[in-house]
Amino acid sequence: MSTTFSPAERQASNTNLALPIYLDNHATTAVDPRVLDEMLPYFSEHFGNAASRNHSFGWAADEAVTRARSRIATLIGASPQEIVFTSGATESDNLAIKGVAESYRSKGNHIITAVTEHKAVLDSCHRLEQYGFRVSYLSVRQDGLVDLEAFERALDEKTILVTIMAANNETGTVQAIADIARRCRERGIIFHTDAAQAVGKIPLSVQEQNIDLLSICGHKLYAPKGVGALYVRSGINLAAQIDGGGHEHGMRSGTLNVPGIVGLGKACDICREGMPQESARISALRNRLRDKILDSLDGVSLNGSTDHRLPGNLNMSFAGVQGEELLTALDDIAVSSGAACTSAHIEPSYVLKALGISDELAQASLRFGIGRFNTEAEVDYVAGRVIETLKQLRELG
Numbered sequence: 001m002s003t004t005f006s007p008a009e010r011q012a013s014n015t016n017l018a019l020p021i022y023l024d025n026h027a028t029t030a031v032d033p034r035v036l037d038e039m040l041p042y043f044s045e046h047f048g049n050a051a052s053r054n055h056s057f058g059w060a061a062d063e064a065v066t067r068a069r070s071r072i073a074t075l076i077g078a079s080p081q082e083i084v085f086t087s088g089a090t091e092s093d094n095l096a097i098k099g100v101a102e103s104y105r106s107k108g109n110h111i112i113t114a115v116t117e118h119k120a121v122l123d124s125c126h127r128l129e130q131y132g133f134r135v136s137y138l139s140v141r142q143d144g145l146v147d148l149e150a151f152e153r154a155l156d157e158k159t160i161l162v163t164i165m166a167a168n169n170e171t172g173t174v175q176a177i178a179d180i181a182r183r184c185r186e187r188g189i190i191f192h193t194d195a196a197q198a199v200g201k202i203p204l205s206v207q208e209q210n211i212d213l214l215s216i217c218g219h220k221l222y223a224p225k226g227v228g229a230l231y232v233r234s235g236i237n238l239a240a241q242i243d244g245g246g247h248e249h250g251m252r253s254g255t256l257n258v259p260g261i262v263g264l265g266k267a268c269d270i271c272r273e274g275m276p277q278e279s280a281r282i283s284a285l286r287n288r289l290r291d292k293i294l295d296s297l298d299g300v301s302l303n304g305s306t307d308h309r310l311p312g313n314l315n316m317s318f319a320g321v322q323g324e325e326l327l328t329a330l331d332d333i334a335v336s337s338g339a340a341c342t343s344a345h346i347e348p349s350y351v352l353k354a355l356g357i358s359d360e361l362a363q364a365s366l367r368f369g370i371g372r373f374n375t376e377a378e379v380d381y382v383a384g385r386v387i388e389t390l391k392q393l394r395e396l397g
């Protein structure tokens with residue numbers, strides 16, 4: 001049997017690239033080996049419950065949790081006691097939004113968010129609408145940024161909470177959260193940000209940026225899945241959404257996931273130390289991929305903001321092809337498309353549609369998420385494969 005290799009495939013075999021190539025770091029990241037190393041003892045010799053006060057097993061676990069709390073707080077400019085551990089950003093978003101709604105109901109029943117938020121935010125808001133809250137879903141500009149004038153118009157005397165994400169998971173668009181948060185602070189409105197994609201990637205400071213609540217996700221910053229945190233500014237009263245033993249100042253009961261928390265702490269430390277160099281390296285890789293594709297192909301559009309963007313994000317639409325056939329042909333590259341499979345059919349991404357992109361183009365979009373472990377050789381391979389695949393599909397189609 002004779003096999004023919006495309007130029008990109010030949011290049012992969014010449015450079016010993018391991019396929020498939022993972023370029024989906026917005027979906028999740030690999031656990032950093034340094035993170036795993038710190039976690040491992042907390043599965044074995046230090047297996048204690050951090051809430052056990054009477055013996056050294058508990059004390060060792062509690063010490064590890066305390067250290068992690070302070071590492072996470074340092075990354076975002078918070079105090080350790082303002083960090084509440086959760087199972088991830090979905091839970092943090094739910095706790096922030098529903099917790100504020102329940103606690104501050106007597107002050108008002110109006111919430112502001114944006115149409116491009118993650119479902120963890122949107123569906124929490126939808127749930128609250130069933131309980132009598134009013135929610136304003138702000139539309140966004142073509143570059144994905146919230147229109148600040150529309151935001152100002154949406155505010156009213158019943159607004160208790162504004163929740164706007166720090167960076168979008170599809171387009172990488174980085175919102176002007178400091179500006180929005182300042183306007184909230186001036187009016188005594190609580191500001192929450194879902195920073196699942198932003199923490200550890202871009203500088204954030206809850207103090208300098210006037211953030212009251214901030215959701216963190218472990219598995220987007222090289223810590224494991226199933227761990228996250230919510231920053232809760234001291235003085236903010238959140239109604240617990242999970243009741244029980246009163247852990248985490250009563251805001252989130254349940255035995256702490258000590259190994260996961262240790263991992264999250266270490267991951268935050270690594271991100272803090274390496275952020276300037278890492279973001280420069282990753283954005284250079286992203287620009288390299290973007291430029292190679294744009295230089296070789298027509299009919300390619302960039303989605304999201306050029307200036308306000310996560311370093312590792314590239315989101316592109318390709319005219320003249322179908323999204324599904326594109327992904328099928330790129331079977332040696334792990335990326336995401338601008339479409340999501342629901343039970344019955346393929347739906348174009350609501351985020352891309354909100355930017356004014358047609359259904360057809362949204363479906364023919366790819367999200368590349370470049371991360372810590374990607375190399376220049378991988379990016380070159382992916383660029384080559386995308387270019388040759390697009391040319392082939394367009395010739396056929």
Ligand SMILES: Cc1ncc(COP(=O)(O)O)c(C=O)c1O
Pocket residue numbers: 026027087088089090091118120165167168169194195196197217218219228
């Ligand atoms: C912006 C954003 N918010 C929330 C989540 C949910 O995070 P988790 O998987 O930790 O529940 C994600 C992950 O996809 C995300 O990208």
